[in-house]
Amino acid sequence: MIPYNTFCTNCKTLKHRVELACSACKRNSSDVKILPVTKTHPLEAIEYSAEFGFDAVGENKVQEAVAKIQQAQIQKSKALSVNCELIGHLQTNKAKKAVEYFARIQSVDSIKLLEKIDAEAKKLDKKQRILLQINAGRDPAKFGAEIEEAPALLERALQLNNLTVEGLMTIAPLDENLDSARRCFANLREIRDMLSEKFAISLSELSMGMSHDLEIAIEEGSTMIRVGTFLFGERHYL
Numbered sequence: 001m002i003p004y005n006t007f008c009t010n011c012k013t014l015k016h017r018v019e020l021a022c023s024a025c026k027r028n029s030s031d032v033k034i035l036p037v038t039k040t041h042p043l044e045a046i047e048y049s050a051e052f053g054f055d056a057v058g059e060n061k062v063q064e065a066v067a068k069i070q071q072a073q074i075q076k077s078k079a080l081s082v083n084c085e086l087i088g089h090l091q092t093n094k095a096k097k098a099v100e101y102f103a104r105i106q107s108v109d110s111i112k113l114l115e116k117i118d119a120e121a122k123k124l125d126k127k128q129r130i131l132l133q134i135n136a137g138r139d140p141a142k143f144g145a146e147i148e149e150a151p152a153l154l155e156r157a158l159q160l161n162n163l164t165v166e167g168l169m170t171i172a173p174l175d176e177n178l179d180s181a182r183r184c185f186a187n188l189r190e191i192r193d194m195l196s197e198k199f200a201i202s203l204s205e206l207s208m209g210m211s212h213d214l215e216i217a218i219e220e221g222s223t224m225i226r227v228g229t230f231l232f233g234e235r236h237y238l
């Protein structure tokens with residue numbers, strides 16, 4: 001694990017990248033949130049994030065996140081002061097744990113999963129915040145609902161009482177050429193605008209952009225970039 005000082009330097013450099021990207025497209029940098037992605041890193045990564053002042057972190061596996069949160073509970077760690085957001089694929093059989101531990105689930109991509117999350121949230125008397133993950137880059141290697149499925153997915157989500165849909169999420173295709181990332185991000189924004197008009201709701205969160213493509217995501221309207229490697233270094237599989 002990198003020392004806290006290095007993490008702070010990385011945070012400042014990242015904020016500078018965000019500011020440059022925002023000023024290039026005349027956006028306000030306070031409209032782009034940074035979600036530190038702590039997956040594969042130990043509990044300290046969440047503690048660093050809390051210490052620096054972030055209010056949420058991203059984890060991509062339910063089990064890994066739950067293990068860290070439980071460790072934090074035992075140690076009464078300051079990591080408990082940040083929310084955890086699920087950014088990785090969720091299987092329906094883990095929906096119960098996900099609802100229990102995550103403030104927001106960004107990776108909701110099927111009607112079956114929507115219904116399961118809603119049912120589990122109801123049991124806990126919770127309104128679960130979610131994003132709909134759309135495979136806006138039409139990448140066969142990525143999870144996410146197909147673009148054409150998005151309206152039906154949102155329509156169902158809006159019928160369920162224990163869900164709050166706050167926006168959309170996507171992961172760009174892995175490609176040296178950032179043109180496909182740009183197209184993916186622009187697609188997500190267009191899908192959001194279309195859905196927002198059709199269903200008369202705001203869907204204000206556009207979670208898109210990672211360490212290597214965040215400037216492009218910001219140009220295309222991202223409101224949340226999910227950043228792991230740039231902040232914490234290479235992934236360490238626990």
Ligand SMILES: *Cc1c(COP(=O)(O)O)cnc(C)c1O
Binds near residue numbers: 088210226230
């Ligand atoms: C790991 C991960 C990230 C962070 O990626 P980096 O390239 O390490 O910044 C962002 N989003 C999702 C869904 C991830 O799984």
